[in-house]
Amino acid sequence: MDVFEAIRTRRSIRSFRPDPVREEDLVKILEAATWAPSAGNLQPWEFIV
Incomplete structure (x- = not known):
């Protein structure tokens, strides 16, 4: 699957x-x-599971 199809x-x-x-x-x-990329490589992720 290519990007456009996705x-x-x-x-x-x-x-x-x-x-x-x-x-x-x-x-x-x-x-x-x-x-995943983040603005300014700040990596502000928080995961709640």
Whole structure:
């Protein structure tokens, strides 16, 4: 999938399944989030799980 396809096919989810997220998946998601760019490289992230 290229960037333009990802932008065109994106959607907002308003209903979620009650299934718990596996801890290993959650760790991967949070690690990936820390690689997101931030203004001035301030890295002002706070994660509440």
